[in-house]
Amino acid sequence: MASGKKFIVQSNWKMNKSFDDGLAYLSAIRSAESRFFGAVELVLCVPSTLLKTLADAARGIACVSMGAQNVHWEDKGAYTGEISAPMLKEAGARYCVVGHSERRDSFADTDERVQWKAKACLKQGITPIVCIGESLQERKRGQTLAKLEYQFLTCFEGFTSEDMENIVIEYEPIWAIGSGHVATPQQAGEAHQFIREMIKKYHSKETALKTHIIYGGSVKVKNVLEMSEARDTDGVGVGSDSWDVQNFIKLAEICAQSFSKHSAS
Numbered sequence: 001m002a003s004g005k006k007f008i009v010q011s012n013w014k015m016n017k018s019f020d021d022g023l024a025y026l027s028a029i030r031s032a033e034s035r036f037f038g039a040v041e042l043v044l045c046v047p048s049t050l051l052k053t054l055a056d057a058a059r060g061i062a063c064v065s066m067g068a069q070n071v072h073w074e075d076k077g078a079y080t081g082e083i084s085a086p087m088l089k090e091a092g093a094r095y096c097v098v099g100h101s102e103r104r105d106s107f108a109d110t111d112e113r114v115q116w117k118a119k120a121c122l123k124q125g126i127t128p129i130v131c132i133g134e135s136l137q138e139r140k141r142g143q144t145l146a147k148l149e150y151q152f153l154t155c156f157e158g159f160t161s162e163d164m165e166n167i168v169i170e171y172e173p174i175w176a177i178g179s180g181h182v183a184t185p186q187q188a189g190e191a192h193q194f195i196r197e198m199i200k201k202y203h204s205k206e207t208a209l210k211t212h213i214i215y216g217g218s219v220k221v222k223n224v225l226e227m228s229e230a231r232d233t234d235g236v237g238v239g240s241d242s243w244d245v246q247n248f249i250k251l252a253e254i255c256a257q258s259f260s261k262h263s264a265s
């Protein structure tokens with residue numbers, strides 16, 4: 001892990017929670033903040049309707065950054081129902097998930113569109129959390145690394161080294177999302193190392209060290225320690241096990257303790 005890098009613990013709320021739920025969630029984090037030793041950055045990716053209210057309420061909670069879950073690639077225009085990166089920025093988003101498999105599956109997020117969306121975020125100074133990963137069939141056929149390479153080359157086509165340093169790459173094997181089947185630390189580590197090697201190959205070693213690579217897919221309190229210690233892992237992305245705030249605090253605490261221990265050694 002490059003010096004100065006914080007460990008990311010991302011919570012993806014998906015289509016859950018009301019304003020009151022969100023405010024209560026933040027206030028629980030505020031009370032627990034000292035337990036994270038400044039070692040972790042908690043990235044809360046919330047429904048867009050909650051973003052502005054929660055971003056305002058989160059001011060002063062140093063470990064929390066707010067994020068969105070999707071964005072349109074154009075700044076404005078006749079795109080009914082869509083939300084642009086300048087709008088997310090104005091609402092207080094510092095991060096935005098791009099290319100989550102649930103969106104690829106149901107809302108036609110292709111690798112090319114993912115690239116456009118990530119670029120739209122970067123233009124606004126929003127960090128895109130770009131999700132890539134293989135299906136179960138691709139893994140069984142031994143095509144995992146080929147899929148990752150294809151997605152890397154397509155999603156990040158035209159990215160400068162500076163762009164690469166300002167993104168988060170989330171390795172999310174599709175078969176692990178919402179399924180309860182977490183990847184083994186070896187599987188995650190192999191994928192992360194491969195992604196890091198590609199950044200080195202197409203950019204530089206320095207850039208590769210600066211880019212955050214995180215793991216997502218059935219991360220839970222019971223497995224977060226081993227997943228956070230998988231090779232080349234700069235964070236974890238958590239869905240359902242982060243919806244209960246006390247659970248999320250536990251996850252973050254485990255990551256903070258492990259991160260502090262390893263950075264001290």
Ligand code: PGA
Nearest residue numbers: 177178217218238239240
């Ligand atoms: P999960 O979701 O933790 O419920 O598997 C992960 C995600 O979708 O980011």
